[in-house]
Amino acid sequence: MRVVEVTAYGGPEVLRMARRPEPEAGEAPGKVRVRLNAAGVTVADLRIRAGLYVHETGDLRPPFVLGTDFAGKLLDPAPGPEGSLPAGTRVAGFIPWLRELTGHGTYAEVVQVDPEWLAPVPDDVDFTAAASVPLAAVTARQALDRLLLTPGATLLVTGASGVVGRFAVQMAATAGLEVVAVGYEGDESELKVLGAKHCVTRGEPADVLRQLLDHVPDRVDGVFDGALVGPPMLAAVKDGGVFAALAPDRAPHPERDIRVETVLAEPDPRALTTILRQVADRELITRVADVMPLEEVAEAHRRAEAGRRPGRIVLLI
Known part of the structure; x- marks a missing residue:
């Protein structure tokens, strides 16, 4: 599968496309797979890539895969905040990257996640909007x-x-x-x-x-x-x-x-479920600044660091 690796700490130029094996069902006990449609580019991603959290990352060193926010479809059934989620369910969430420190983030086609990180996405919230919300x-x-x-x-x-x-x-x-x-x-x-x-x-x-x-x-x-x-x-x-x-x-x-x-956010599937419903009902407004293909991730980071366009930059996967 396609992923984006951080090859060294530095500017956007350290990001590169790579290929890694796609995870198989049951490969990581307690986790389920999600095939991603979109991943948000967050400030945390920028700061990790730049080496600003090197003291928090311990022994983890590049190359690793960045990314926290995601939206996609479940490949495996999972327990949910309000009942079971069958395979094919549209879900969103975020990986607590700095807590997990596995080096496996959401700049990838398939991710393995704890079901406690997931919330179902209402039908009238598209994947790009959903990926702009969680973290x-x-x-x-x-x-x-x-x-x-x-x-x-x-x-x-x-x-x-x-x-x-x-x-x-x-x-x-x-x-x-x-x-x-x-x-x-x-x-x-x-x-x-x-x-x-x-x-x-x-x-x-x-x-x-x-x-x-x-x-x-x-x-x-x-x-x-x-x-x-x-x-x-x-x-x-x-x-x-x-x-x-x-x-x-x-x-x-x-x-x-x-x-x-x-405050370093911890996943809360019930809170995120409520928030996504509020987005669907227009009680909360989210904004997507740009939607860019995964291959243009370095440019996405440059635009995010420039910071003037309001809204989340989202990578299409």
């Missing part, structure tokens, strides 16, 4: 749950124009939080439609803080750091507030009784 939406959901903010609290969402940030804005607004969204200039109207009460233009942390204080002079109760700004954004949080970091190397040291939560 981003579950990360947003679990981070907001960890923040423990109550309705009426203020939340600053950095990276609100991005995939994870857009989900965080929508979920936080639905939960009754007052959201201040940090996004690209020109995205203000859309972010307000998604639920933001105020918008500030992304830029240097000092500029973001200045704009924030124009809207919330007393600073915010919490920060959801979708842009991985890290320690400079701690200044936006009032004493005793809370900060959600989405990468270990971007988590600030606590100060002023601020609670810092580092």
Whole structure:
């Protein structure tokens, strides 16, 4: 089968097409096979490829196959969050790549996955949209749950124009939080439609803080750091507030009784099932920026790192 291997840590040029044996039924005890139609290109993929998580990957070294998000069809029957899933079921999910550290990701035609990573995809959600959802939406959901903010609290969402940030804005607004969204200039109207009460233009942390204080002079109760700004954004949080970091190397040291939560999403099939239904019902909005063939993965990474087009880049497999 076709796969994409990371041949060394570095830029997009280290990605190459390769062939590996297709896994057989029962080859990995407790896992089932999914034939993929689509795989999302996530920030985690970019950071792993660049070597930013080398301390977390232990003895695992290139060549390995990247990829977390996926959507496709089951090749083997599997237990599901609400009953059994027969072979042929349309499913989506994400591989907890940094936890598993097998080097087998979703830039491949067939993957072996734990059934606990899977959720069924509603008929009116296509594979490319489904592949844009799992890691981003579950990360947003679990981070907001960890923040423990109550309705009426203020939340600053950095990276609100991005995939994870857009989900965080929508979920936080639905939960009754007052959201201040940090996004690209020109995205203000859309972010307000998604639920933001105020918008500030992304830029240097000092500029973001200045704009924030124009809207919330007393600073915010919490920060959801979708842009991985890290320690400079701690200044936006009032004493005793809370900060959600989405990468270990971007988590600030606590100060002023601020609670810092580092959130690395764990698969949650029930939550993902609900989220995909919300996408089908247009209660949650996802966005696909580009759909590209697997063979153009290096260009997909370049576009993802450029970062300006909102939405997930999805690889067609």
